[in-house]
Amino acid sequence: MPFVRIDTLGTDPDRLGALGDAVQDALVETLGVPPEDRFQVLTAHDGVRSALRYDSYLGLPKDESVVFVAITMRAGRPPEQKRALYRRIAERIHERTGTAPHDVVVTVTENxxxxxxxGDGRAQYAPAGVEPAGA
Known part of the structure; x- marks a missing residue:
């Protein structure tokens, strides 16, 4: 159910695939997401038609291998689980692509x-006429 967007600079399809696999593995390992529950948009920016901008915020320098991972998921996971997710994403990306962990930026948006x-124009998690738990 998490929806993931991954943006990186001038990369090839193999690296994009490895980034997607690394993030999916981390979601499965830390949040218990089913392996087949994959919704990802992988984008390689060429610096001409599209670009990424970054600096060294919090003393963490970035270079051309920078990866931005934006995850949208349902609310409710505790901070410890999110911290484990961030750590595992950085580890998995490093293992699969050699990207330094300080070049991995992760954001989570909950809903x-x-x-x-x-699909089908329906809210599968909240069908019409059904009150949410606790409402």
């Missing part, structure tokens, strides 16, 4: 079950 539609 509610009604904020998802997986």
């Amino acid at each position: 509610a079950p009604v904020d998802w539609s997986f």
Whole structure:
């Protein structure tokens, strides 16, 4: 159910695939996401038609191998689980692509079950006429 966007500079399809696999593995390992629950948009920027901008915020320098990972998922996971996710994403990306962990930027945006539609114009997690738990 997490929706993942991965942006990086001038990369080839093999590296993009490895980045997607690394993030999916981390989601499975740390959050218990089913392996087949994969929704990803992988984008390689060429610096001409599209670009990434970055500096050395918090003393963490970035270079041309920078990777931005944006994850949208349902709310409710504790901070420890999110910290484990960030760490595992950086480790897996390093293992699969050689990208230094300081070049991996991860953001998480949380939402509610009604904020998802997986097709057919329906909110599969929050069908009409069904009150959410605790409502």
